[in-house]
Amino acid sequence: MTISLDVNGERHTVTASPDTPLLYVLRDDLQLNAAKYGCGLGQCGACTVHVDGNAVFSCLTPVAATVGRRVTTLEGLGTAEKPGILQQAFIDEQAAQCGYCIAGMIMRAQSLLSYNPSPSDEEIRQHMQPNLCRCGTHYRIIRAIKRASAVLANHQNKGDAT
Structure with missing residues (x-):
């Protein structure tokens, strides 16, 4: 078909x-x-x-x-040359170890930030729960999401389009 x-x-x-x-x-x-x-x-x-x-x-x-x-x-969401805000945050926080889960993690985090641009740590943990990271970079993933949230808030405060 x-x-x-x-x-x-x-x-x-x-x-x-x-x-x-x-x-x-x-x-x-x-x-x-x-x-x-x-x-x-x-x-x-x-x-x-x-x-x-x-x-x-x-x-x-x-x-x-x-x-x-x-x-x-x-x-x-972005390219290697011009990563999106969340992709850059994952790079900056070195959230990937083996990298296998990271695309799925970023996509789930992006959906969270699209409806809750300033989530608490608990809201992040709850939202990200269905995605697994076997390498144990969960804390770095949470930091990356918080970093992206802060960048988005800064853009919003300046009136920038994101």
Whole structure:
């Protein structure tokens, strides 16, 4: 079946079964490799992307469920040359050790900051709970989210567009 998708603001047409996991289409058809296959059961969060701004497990989301909706991957937040605010905060806080979970962590954190730009530590912990980091960089991840929150608040106070 031919399926039309809006991914990172661009229109893509793929041929896939409607029940194909979004993760497979992103990685195999669109070569967007930031989202990782972790468990395939929605228990680790390595595959987290946004659908209409909400964090979802792309390993569990059928591609057909994204038709007519906006899909955003880590690649849609910034580039290596010009990282987004949250990506830069993760770099500055050295939040990645092995890096496998980081794309999913950033995407989940981005969804938090989009509706709560100034979360408490407890709100961060609660929101990030579905995503696992086996390397134990949780404290650095929390610091990165707090750093991004502060940068966003500074931009907002100055009236900058983010």
